[in-house]
Amino acid sequence: MSTKKNGIDKYVIIAYYTLMPWLVFVYLFDYIRQLESISYFVAHYALVVILFGVSFLLYFNKRKQDDPFQVAMIATLSFLVFECVLVQLVGKVDYVSLNYVDWFIPMFIMTTTIYFVGKHKTNKKKYKK
Numbered sequence: 001m002s003t004k005k006n007g008i009d010k011y012v013i014i015a016y017y018t019l020m021p022w023l024v025f026v027y028l029f030d031y032i033r034q035l036e037s038i039s040y041f042v043a044h045y046a047l048v049v050i051l052f053g054v055s056f057l058l059y060f061n062k063r064k065q066d067d068p069f070q071v072a073m074i075a076t077l078s079f080l081v082f083e084c085v086l087v088q089l090v091g092k093v094d095y096v097s098l099n100y101v102d103w104f105i106p107m108f109i110m111t112t113t114i115y116f117v118g119k120h121k122t123n124k125k126k127y128k129k
Helices: 008-032 037-062 068-090 104-127
Strands: none
Touching (some): 008 068, 037 104, 068 104
């Protein structure tokens, strides 16, 4: 196994697979915020699961050898960087109106979705006879 696969390119690849669903979510977030309370939460959380689940399903299809916990942590750190840096550049989100229900719970859902998708994809090969 070459060191390049576990080097900086691994972090860049994970950041890319985090960036794509994040960009789609940021685009759709303005529409979701217009929904009523219960519909808003269901759509918000479901969209997080679907977007990051599909993205990291594609990731783990190509990189089954990667540790799901490590990938989930790198993705979460990437997500935090995107939130802090890119949203400041775009300036679209009013952070005063966001709270733990809007921000921390979806981030937890994102992290656990990535982890469980990774566990599902990486454990399949271990149990095959």
